[in-house]
Amino acid sequence: MAAFDMPLDQLERYAPDLAEPADFDRFWTSTLTAAAGPLVLDIRPEPNDLALLDCWDVTFGGFGGQPVRAWYTRPAGRPGPLPGIVEFAGYGRGRGLPHERLTWPAAGYAHLLLDNRGQGDLYGCGGDTPDPPSGAAMGGPGVATRGLLSPDDYYYRRLITDAFRAVMALRELPDVDPARIAVIGNSQGGGLALAVAGLIPDLSAVLVSSPFLCHIQRxxxxxxxxxxxxxxxxxxxxxxxxxxVWNTLSYVDAVHFARRANAPAHFGIGLRDTVCPPSTGFAAYNHYAAADKTMHTYPYNGHEHGDAVHTRSQLRWLNPRLRPT
Structure with missing residues (x-):
């Protein structure tokens, strides 16, 4: 696919004035307050057939106290407390199998991989967390339109709450330093990482690539x-x-969360991305409130952005901010 969005010099200045709901903060404060309750509901060792990494099957209380699954993986035999990372997966993907996402625990971090409620059937190895009926008609072929007519019923109200609660749950897990926590995600996961960055003021770092849920109407x-x-x-x-529909989506647009974020941030965008257009990710980046932020662009790449090259950049950027020991 040829480049189709704005040229880079325009992207670097693109900071649209998006209309924000007047009750945006109140909506999310009440949503997260209503979700308060026990965090870690169950944790049990999970065989992963790997000699260097240990894994646990974690269940925590997400939106409405509903059980949400995650994999907790950390270096075997390494004493804690370790800095932690919560990773959010892409659209249609579940947590899969415990040996699928190993970069961050192999780098020395305590790693929690969130299962996307009601997802897991498009690629990967499936998911294990249902999305209980909310009473709202599903609509459309996927979760992007589930409950779309009301902010209270919308699917992403539930998933963003799960993501917020996942960070709180990681802080309670064994051998984790609760003061050194980062969030990371690509595509849908990038949108969730931005949302969490706007909701949790004391994160240590945020890593975002090809983010979904940004400047949604565009x-x-x-x-x-x-x-x-x-x-x-x-x-x-x-x-x-x-x-x-536009009213509902305004409550989950990651540009609004980015305006509230203060953790150091690392972004990556492919300038030929036809899934999450570059200008929408730049809108979030240019509104991102923290001064410590960096953008990596890949002119000839699409939704895969910089792939392993970008992961190397993330590793080198994150290490001095979390300093795994």
Missing amino acids: AVSLTDLSPYGEIATYLSVHRDAEPA
């Missing part, structure tokens, strides 16, 4: 690919729902 206007294409498809059938 994204829907630029691409027909999933997940944004699912929203356009929904509106092609529910023609009178547009005002309600």
Whole structure:
């Protein structure tokens, strides 16, 4: 795919004035307050057939106290407390198998991989967390349109709450230093990382690549690919729902969370990304409130951005900020 969005010099200045709900902070404060309750519900060792890493199957209380699964993996035999990382997976992916995501524990971090509720059927090795019925009609082929007519019913209200609670749960797990916690995600995971950065003021670092949920209305206007294409498809059938849809999405747009974030941030974007258009990720980056932030762009890459080259950049950037021992 050829470059289709703004040229880089315009992207670097692109900071659109997005309308924010007047009750945005109140909405999320009440949502997270309602989710208060026991965090770690169950933790048990999980065989992973690996000699150098230990793993546990963790269940914690997410949105509405509903059980959410995660893998907790850390270097075997390394004394704690260790700095921790919560990783959020991409759209359609579950937590998979315990040996799938090993970069961060192999680098010396205590690593919690969140399972995406109600996802896991598009690629990878599946998920283990259901999304109990909320009473809202699902609509569309995927979770991007589930409960789309109301901020209270919308799927991403639940998933963002799970992501917030995952950070709190990691802080309670054995051998974790609760004062040294970072969040990381690609695509949907990048949007979740930005949301959490705006909701938790004392994170140590945020790593975001090809983020979903940013400047959503523009994204829907630029691409027909999933997940944004699912929203356009929904509106092609529910023609009178547009005002309600944009209102709902304004409560989960990561640009609003970015304005509230103060943790150091590392971004990566492929300038030929037709899944999450570059300008939408730059909108979040340019509004990101912390002064300590860096952007890495890949002019000839799409949604995969810099791939392993970018991971190396993340590792080198994060180490001095969390300093694993």
